[in-house]
Amino acid sequence: MAKKDKKPVVGFYGLTGCAGCLLSFIFNENEIVSLLGMVDLAAFPFIKGKQGDKEFDIIFLEGVVCSNDDLDMLKKLRAKTKILVSLGACASTGCIPAYRNFIDEAKYLPLMYEKVHRIKDKDPKPIDAYVHVDFTIPGCPPNREEVKSFIKQLILGKTPRLYNDPVCVECKLNGNHCLLDEGKICLGPITRGGCDSVCTNGRFECWGCRGPCPDANYEAFIALIKDKGHNSRTLKERMQSFAGLKLPDELQIEDAPDYVG
Ligand code: SF4
Numbered sequence: 572m573a574k575k576d577k578k579p580v581v582g583f584y585g586l587t588g589c590a591g592c593l594l595s596f597i598f599n600e601n602e603i604v605s606l607l608g609m610v611d612l613a614a615f616p617f618i619k620g621k622q623g624d625k626e627f628d629i630i631f632l633e634g635v636v637c638s639n640d641d642l643d644m645l646k647k648l649r650a651k652t653k654i655l656v657s658l659g660a661c662a663s664t665g666c667i668p669a670y671r672n673f674i675d676e677a678k679y680l681p682l683m684y685e686k687v688h689r690i691k692d693k694d695p696k697p698i699d700a701y702v703h704v705d706f707t708i709p710g711c712p713p714n715r716e717e718v719k720s721f722i723k724q725l726i727l728g729k730t731p732r733l734y735n736d737p738v739c740v741e742c743k744l745n746g747n748h749c750l751l752d753e754g755k756i757c758l759g760p761i762t763r764g765g766c767d768s769v770c771t772n773g774r775f776e777c778w779g780c781r782g783p784c785p786d787a788n789y790e791a792f793i794a795l796i797k798d799k800g801h802n803s804r805t806l807k808e809r810m811q812s813f814a815g816l817k818l819p820d821e822l823q824i825e826d827a828p829d830y831v832g
Pocket residue numbers: 588589590591592593633634658659660661662666667710711712713
């Protein structure tokens with residue numbers, strides 16, 4: 572980390588992604604002003620140049636690795652920074668783009684652009700599949716307050732910690748009626764909270780955008796969902812949507828015992 576009397580040199584970058592993680596930050600003028608008060612912001616898409624030769628204290632990286640260009644950029648950024656933070660679900664779990672890992676090529680090829688060579692050259696993967704990642708800020712997109720709190724903790728010399736309880740904990744504290752009892756498939760029991768159960772507060776199921784919580788009991792959850800009469804194939808597809816590559820291996824294979832209905 573930077574010395575205490577000096578602001579940390581921070582860069583925000585994006586690999587392949589929707590830019591939503593970055594845009595959610597810069598769409599609010601106050602957030603940028605607040606950020607500039609804390610750090611020496613040396614690179615931010617749409618605002619500041621790429622700073623090719625700069626050394627960084629912290630780089631926040633959005634997006635998924637799905638091309639050789641992405642991988643080259645990722646390796647260069649890793650070499651330039653003391654701390655690399657995966658920003659958002661794409662960088663951390665692979666998110667929706669990584670769903671391509673779970674479907675037959677024949678099904679998605681007709682949907683792709685004519686010039687597919689760049690898109691085809693890597694199966695989409697989160698950045699920790701290729702380089703060491705120091706910290707993760709989950710979510711699609713991540714919560715701005717979480718990003719700011721993360722930076723503050725680093726500046727104070729503390730080690731930022733992720734919220735480890737499942738979404739259900741915050742959901743219950745918020746007084747919500749459980750969507751599982753309404754016949755919906757909600758991934759709250761196996762998903763890392765910290766989002767204040769924003770989806771279930773609005774009566775939408777949790778789709779797992781913050782990735783699996785550390786002590787997720789998949790067997791119990793799957794049994795519960797099956798007991799409620801849901802098709803396990805549907806459940807599997809739901810679980811793979813945002814964090815399929817972070818599920819235990821035995822839950823990812825097509826003929827997973829007791830799992831694919
Ligand atoms: S995590 Fe979500 S908001 Fe961020 S780049 Fe990926 S799809 Fe967009």
